[in-house]
Amino acid sequence: MNLTLIFDLDGTLIDSAPDLHAASNRMLAREDRPSLSLETVRSFIGNGIPTLVDRVMAASDLDKGERDRLIAEFVTDYNARATELTRPYPGVVDALRKFRDLGLRLAICTNKPVGPTETILDDLGLAEFFSAIVGGDSFPERKPDPRGVLSLAQELGGSQALYIGDSEVDAETALRAKLPFFLFTEGYRKTPAEDLQHARSFDDFNVLPRLVEEFAPVSAEEA
Template sequence: MSAHPSPEAPAIVFDLDGTLVDSAPDICAVANAVLAGEGAAPLTLAEARGYVGSGADMFVRRMRAARGLPDAEHDRLLAAFLDRYEGAVEHSALYPGVLDALALLTARGHALGVCTNKPIGPTRTVLAHFGLAHRFAAVLGGDSLAVRKPDPAPLLAVFAELGAPGGLYVGDSEVDAETADRAGVPFLLFTEGYRKAPVETLTHAAAFAHFDRLAPLVEARASRSA
């Protein structure tokens, strides 16, 4: 499915975990199920949040390192993690205002997409679970291409599928900020996700703490560009 946004309604691409969805509780639960099978201590929710953002492979590497599990077990533990991760939605929640913001942006003619490092299977499961799949004309996961964020290729591929040369990227993390910068698109920073660094250290065009502020920010930028 493709779309052709107008300059007055630029395409908008979103990160998923930590941006639209607080999924860390489910990711933590999946990790702890795997760790329990190894006789290892569970992760705290804070640890799990800190490991999110660079894809499942890196999450498991960080999890292993934190619990002293050997490198030789990586592939087996990653497979066990992914097997449980596919349907992990029980403890996830949309951030406040997400549904209304997406509906408003759609009504105003913005083509919407998702670019995440979450594997595409769990990505589609989460979008379907929250009734969001129909909002997005293009969705790429961390295993959709040979590279993942902060390489700009996945983000640029989503814009291309939306029929747009560029637009706006909305995310919550250092990885998202670097991705947008390398892709040459303005970055809107959601400050309530899984960011580790101070807001002022991340390159961004604007920041917001609640999704009721997103549409006004987008409209303001479109007005300046008109």
């Protein structure tokens, strides 16, 4: 089967919460506000940096009139230090290497802008695995709008595409795109896994190649 795998980034391939947490607290320190816990900031992740900043502002009683300035400062600060603490989840590199060796097409659809996404992938040694990226600035609407994943599926071709993510946003994206969804349960999801529509779920990237093979077998001729 000519298969395309489309991945979310934050909370799926990489645990970026520590760097987003650090950037949030640096912003709060600049505004003379107390720090927030990692778990609190983690719960704010999933809809892009502007929404993250909105949620940090609301939790810290910051003036809404300062929103544009705070977002701009956050983006500049975060992008400069985005991989100080961020790492791929265990098993990610091995799984991506296995998929590449099988000849599968790999892509990323994230709400993070393309530029920072490319930088992070380069810094973490992941860029070589992906043929295409759609970011939060690629189209007028971000996920859960399905245009991004559908454009990747069309661009990379193949007879089937799967979307792999960790969150409510990802589950809705796959549903709206009418693509099978594989749920990584160790990311930033707030909703119980059983309440999200998915074809498969997994908590360890070491088992993902087997799950993909069981769901959409790749023949020796195609590999």
